[in-house]
Amino acid sequence: MAKEIELDEEQSFEDIGLDPRLIRALTKKGLQTPTPIQRVAIPLILEGKDVVARAKTGSGKTFAYLLPLLHKLFSGLDSGSGSNSSNVSGPTAFVLVPTRELSQQVYSEVMSLIELCRVQLKVAQLTSSMSNTELKQALSGPPDVLVSTPACVYKCLSGGLLQPKAIQESLSMLILDEADLLLSYGYEDDLRAFTAHVPRRCQCLLMSATSSDDVEKLKKLILHNPYILTLPEEDGGKDEIVPSSVDQYWISCEAQDKFLYIVALLKLDLVQKKVLLFTNTIDMGFRLKLFLEKFSIKAAVLNAELPQNSRLHIIEEFNAGLFDYLIAIDDGKTITKEQEAAGKDAEVKKSKKQRKQKLDAEFGVVRGIDFKNVYTVINFQMPPTAAGYIHRIGRTGRASNTGASVSLVSPDEMEVFEELKSTLAEHRSGEGDFIAPFPLLTKNAVESLRYRAEDQQRSVTGINVREARAQDIRNEILNSEKLTAHFRANNPRDLDLLKHDKILSKKEPPSHLRDVPEYLLDATTQEASKIVKLARAAMGNGKPSQYPSRKKRFKKNKDPLKAISTKGFKQRNKMRGKGSKKE
Known part of the structure; x- marks a missing residue:
């Protein structure tokens, strides 16, 4: 059943x-009025209706x-039928998402709301890296809300940690977030195994940014006469797949000249910060990072090789404005069925050496991750x-x-x-260029x-790239595993000392490359740079950051690893020194 969204x-x-x-x-969070999708979806969900909501990124779907x-869980607690009730044997609600990063974001949002409401609810997050003991502990209680990827739920079902009977007795709401990506991430078998135990009385919600054959397949699999909600265009035109608030540009150049053009864009201040740069492979991402380091441009690389804790911390630091350039590896998981079949054929032909490396299958940066205040997206x-x-492009203009x-x-x-260009032309509204040459x-x-x-560019060799990747992994594994307890238990502020945009090259950047001399700048470029800087100041980027710098917060700028390893020795020596003075 389709429902027209009325904007009030x-x-x-x-x-x-x-x-x-x-x-x-919500008032404490600074939210006073609901978004269009919230105005229509929330009353229907409160009535117990199945809902399929399709709205653009940043529309408030979460x-x-x-x-x-x-709201429903609070009502259950007030009536004595919540998780504390003795007849509850399993989770009351499941929220299934395609990536671990999105799982963490949803979990954080739920926890922040519960804490502000001061209500006792248990929320559990499952990840594929958790041991059976950790999974069993997370499922004990049981939790009111379970946030996970479909693969983790299937792991718990097949391992006997989650009983089908408990799901059938207790599950009252099932939510599939970013539903258009769940099947393309390879979760179809996991979803089918799980939905076979979902009771018919369970309320089901599908939240999606686009409509696709996969969404239609999921609708037939779990929904019963759902309400279909789609946000209309505010200007009454066609359904634009890229927000009109995003200016799209392109630059034609040879493949080997891309490094030249990227350093020109960044060093000449022709784009607004913060900047998200996309590459298709991890090797190219690190090659770009090492090249930018030559010009004193620090950037972090977000990729599937890193531990989950490191990936989440990189996103948090980038969102907090602690660095301006983030290189994200997009391996193109959102693909068509034909491409998927072709990819499987190609995988069979790969050598053992090529297949040896395993990346995190639940990682994704193109959709789901909440990058905040990204002003420019660059497709390297x-x-x-x-x-x-x-x-x-949906990472900006949100x-x-x-x-x-x-x-x-x-x-x-x-x-x-x-x-x-053909795809954009079919969905554009109004006249003018929808993707124009960069002016x-x-x-x-x-x-x-x-x-x-x-x-x-010639100085960044394949050996440099391999060494940089290995060094980055070693650094992040150390940060993620050995320091987690230290930071979370007693020294949470020390976590800011973990810089993910550290220089990986062994040599310091040449001093003559740090700044572009004025004699290399023509009048047009100088004028363009001034325009960008004025626009940045108008948006607030020219003002002091609300986040104090590391130097202000940590004047000594101590390395947390050294601080941990030498802390005991320093205290002991200090005490010995005091003792000798007294004597």
Whole structure:
């Protein structure tokens, strides 16, 4: 059943009928009025209806299902039928998501609301890295809300940690977030095994950014006469798949010149910070990081090789504004069925050496991760599909904020680019270029940097890349495992000393490459840089950051590893010294 969303700007959370405790929690979070998808979805969910909600990134889909879920759980606690009741044998609600990063975000949002409401509810998060003992402990109670990927739920079912009878007796709400990605991430068998035990009375919700065949398949699998909610365009035009608040640009260049163009964009201050740079492979991501280090541009690399704790901390530091450049590896998991079949055939042909490395199958950066205040997305390498491009661009211009994207397109990527232009043309509204040539970078400005860029590009060899990857993994494993207890237990502020944008190259960047001399800048480039800086100041980027720098918070800037290892010796020596003075 399709339902037209009526936009009522006057409506508040009180008008929707939410629990007063939730309203107070939202007020503390600075949220006064619901978004369009929340205004329509929340009343339907409170009525017990099955709902399929399709809305763009940043539209408030997460709170559209979390708020009514918590409202119902609060009501159950008040009536004595909640998790404390003796007849509850399993989780009351499941929230299934495609990636561990999104799982962590949903878990954090639920916990923050519960803490603000001061209500006793148990929320558990399952990850594939947890041992059977840890999984059993998380499922004990049982939890009111279980946040997980489908693979972890299947692991618990097959291992006897989660009983089908408990699910059938206790499950009252099932939520599939980013439903259009769940099947493309390979969770179909896991979902089928789980949904076979979902009782018919269970309320089911599908939250998605796009409509696809996978969403239709999931609707038939678990929903019963659902309400279909789709956000209309505010301007009454076509359904734009990229927000109108995002300015899209492209630069035509040879593949080997991409490093030249990226250093020109960043060193000449022609794009707004913060910047998210996408590459298609881990090797290219580290090659780009090492190259940028030559010009004193520090960046972190977010990829599936890193431990989960490190990935989450990288995202937190980037969102907090502790560094401006993040290189994200997008391996193109959101693919068509034909591409998936072709990929499987190619996998069979890989050598044992190529198959040896295993990456985290539950990792994804294109969708789900809540990157905050990203002003510019740069496609250093074009994604293989138009859908991949759209999902990347969705990291900026969120919640009606402005943003920009710049794509570096080489001749061998023109086929993908033409497909992209056709896809955007079908969904655009109004006149004008929907993806235009980048206007601020002149040919003279690029050529003035060619000698320096090509010289440093040659110095980044394959051996450097392999060493950098290995060093980064060693650093992050140490940070993730050995220091977790230290930071969380007694020294949480020391966690800020873990810099994920540390320089990996052994040599310091040459001093003459740190700044671009004025004689290399033409008048057009200088004027363009001034425009970008003025716009940055107008948006607040020119003001002092609300987050104090590491130097202000940690004047001595001690290495936490050294501090841990030498702390006991220093105290002992200090006591000995005092003793000798007294004597």
